[in-house]
Amino acid sequence: xxxxxxxxxxxxxxxxxxxxKIKEDRGxxxxxxxxxxxxxxxxxxxxxxxxTSAKKRLERFWSVFTKEDDVLICINADPDALACALAIxxxxxxxxxxxxxxxxxxxxxxxNVAMVERLKIPLERLGNVKxxxxxxxxxxxxxxxxxxxxxxxxxxxxxxxxxxxxxYESTFVDIRPEYGACSTMLGEYLRAGNMKPSAALATxxxxxxxxxxxxxxxxxxLADGICFxxxxxxxxxxxVKKFELADLRRSExxxxxxxxxxxxxxxxxxxxxxxxxxxPDILVNIADFLNHVDKIDWVLVSGIHxxxxxxIFRCDGYRKSAGKxxxxxxxxxxxxxxxxxxxxAEVPLDNLSLGDKEFTTSxxxxxxxxxxx
Ligand SMILES: [Mn+2]
Numbered sequence: 001x002x003x004x005x006x007x008x009x010x011x012x013x014x015x016x017x018x019x020x021k022i023k024e025d026r027g028x029x030x031x032x033x034x035x036x037x038x039x040x041x042x043x044x045x046x047x048x049x050x051x052t053s054a055k056k057r058l059e060r061f062w063s064v065f066t067k068e069d070d071v072l073i074c075i076n077a078d079p080d081a082l083a084c085a086l087a088i089x090x091x092x093x094x095x096x097x098x099x100x101x102x103x104x105x106x107x108x109x110x111x112n113v114a115m116v117e118r119l120k121i122p123l124e125r126l127g128n129v130k131x132x133x134x135x136x137x138x139x140x141x142x143x144x145x146x147x148x149x150x151x152x153x154x155x156x157x158x159x160x161x162x163x164x165x166x167x168y169e170s171t172f173v174d175i176r177p178e179y180g181a182c183s184t185m186l187g188e189y190l191r192a193g194n195m196k197p198s199a200a201l202a203t204x205x206x207x208x209x210x211x212x213x214x215x216x217x218x219x220x221x222l223a224d225g226i227c228f229x230x231x232x233x234x235x236x237x238x239x240v241k242k243f244e245l246a247d248l249r250r251s252e253x254x255x256x257x258x259x260x261x262x263x264x265x266x267x268x269x270x271x272x273x274x275x276x277x278x279x280p281d282i283l284v285n286i287a288d289f290l291n292h293v294d295k296i297d298w299v300l301v302s303g304i305h306x307x308x309x310x311x312i313f314r315c316d317g318y319r320k321s322a323g324k325x326x327x328x329x330x331x332x333x334x335x336x337x338x339x340x341x342x343x344x345a346e347v348p349l350d351n352l353s354l355g356d357k358e359f360t361t362s363x364x365x366x367x368x369x370x371x372x373x
Contacts, residue, residue, distance in 0.1 A: 054192035057174065061189065062095060064156050064172050065136055069096040072134035074126065074142075074150060077103035079112060079211045079243075080182050081141035082121055083204035084159065087186035088138060090201055091193065096136070102126040104149045109281075114246040115207065118239060119200050141182040143175070144168065159185060180220025181212035187227035199236050206235035207243055252282045259286045259301065262361045268297040271368070273361040277303035280310040287312040298325075298372075302364050308334070309347045309359055317341030328371045 065071065073088050075081035085101040092099060104126040107113055116123065131137065131153055138157045144150045145165040157172040161179040179185055183205040190197055197205065209228050213220040216228075255274055264271045270290050277283060280303065287301040291314040299314040311330065313322040317340035326343035330336035334347030352359065 054188050058091070058189050058192040061091070061157060061159075061172055061174070065092060065096050067095065067097065069135040070133065071096045071099045071136045071138065072129065072131060073099060073101045073138045073140065074153065074155070075101060075103050075140055076142045076147060076150075077105055077107050077112065077116075077123070078141070079115055079204070080208040082112070082115060083183045083201075083208035084140040084186045086119070086121060086201050086204050087183070087190060087197070088140060088159075090195060090197065091186075091189055100124055100129060100134070102129050104147060108279075110246045110249065111243050115204070115243045118242065119204055121204075140186075161185060178219075178221050180216075180218065180224040181209040181227075183208035183212070184221075184224045184227040187230065188223065191230070197231070197234060199234060202231045202234035203236045203239050206231040206237075207240045210240065210244075248282075248285055252278075252285070255282045255286060256289075259290070263290075264361050264365055266365065266369075268295060269368075269372075270296055270299045270301075271361050271365045272301050273359060273364050274301065274303040275358075277305055277310075280305045280312075283310055283312045287314045290314070298368075300364060300368055302359070304349065304359065307349055309345075309349055309352060311336075311345040311347075311364070313338065313343040313345070315341060325368075325371065329367055 071092060073085045075085050081103075082101075089099050089101070101122065102124045107116060107123075115121070126149060136156045137153055138159070139150060139153070139155045140159045141161070142150060143158060143160050143162060143165055144153070144155065146162070155168070155170045157174075158168055158170050159174045159182065161176055161182040161184075163177045164175050174185065176185060187197075187205055206228065209224055209231070212218075213224055216225070255277065258274050259272045262272045262274065270293070272286070272290070274283065274286070283301050283303045287299050290296070290299045290301065297315060297320070300311060301314075302309060302311040304310070311326070313326050315322050315325075321340045322343035323338040323340065326336040326338055326345045330345035330347055333351045334345060336343070336345035336347075338344055349359070
């Protein structure tokens with residue numbers, strides 16, 4: 001069993017860190033110092049060059065498959081997982097008989113739909129494929145413990161960057177939780193195999209790293225930055241912009257009319273209740289839009305979806321906490337919480353004891369004002 005959990009031996013980037021005298025304790029190291037030192041002692045492998053170690057990893061991955069294999073690549077479809085699946089198709093091209101990418105979840109986010117359509121990513125719903133017809137199964141950007149459907153499948157290879165949540169018996173396991181994006185790991189595999197990604201693949205990987213690291217404002221390692229820079233020249237950045245922008249349906253524009261005519265301003269706060277909405281996603285779009293307005297401290301946008309009042313909170317997160325406010329107002333009535341700058345509450349309408357009355361923007365304002373200074 002080859003297990004590459006948390007970095008196998010001296011990785012290329014680590015070597016890079018040493019070369020450029022970037023101290024590991026500055027957080028750019030690929031594995032905790034203790035583990036790294038332990039491994040260093042055990043394997044005495046600090047002379048492995050950047051390419052050999054990543055190459056070894058790639059060869060071990062390749063050794064799992066034969067030319068007769070029909071391969072199933074399972075993902076929980078989001079940009080990172082989609083990009084990784086494409087990269088695996090590239091890595092295994094000419095090395096296996098066939099490959100199918102399957103996902104259990106519905107792809108609803110328009111940004112993701114745009115990515116799939118414009119890059120023409122061939123996908124199947126996991127429920128529509130016969131898993132046992134595939135000789136080999138790969139799970140990427142996820143772990144079996146993440147979803148019950150994944151738990152039922154015996155994977156031959158797992159490549160992921162989420163925190164390790166189980167002990168997996170797969171032939172090949174490469175889990176590096178410190179990585180900002182799984183696409184960075186796949187980028188390293190491609191480079192190790194001297195495989196220059198096509199514009200489409202590079203665009204997918206580039207977009208994935210942007211999404212998973214939130215434009216490097218979230219946790220990432222030096223490896224993510226290096227991979228990002230490498231892809232920068234090959235990726236189609238206009239296409240990436242297109243994926244990022246596509247988050248509104250034409251049919252949803254009408255909600256902006258409602259939101260603006262309902263808009264109530266008071267003490268640097270915006271309130272707007274939209275009534276029934278087809279999807280709560282539009283409430284997020286509108287709250288984000290209103291949050292662009294200068295000198296506005298708080299934005300509260302609500303709507304009704306499937307018998308629930310959904311409230312979206314936005315603020316700048318500076319000396320404020322949207323999560324805490326959402327909880328103060330709504331936690332006794334339903335579920336509420338979030339981050340400093342963004343939060344959400346969902347309350348069954350029955351809990352609001354409205355009687356015959358409808359929920360309104362002024363009701364939203366009243367409820368919030370009670371809990372705000
Ligand atoms: Mn990911």
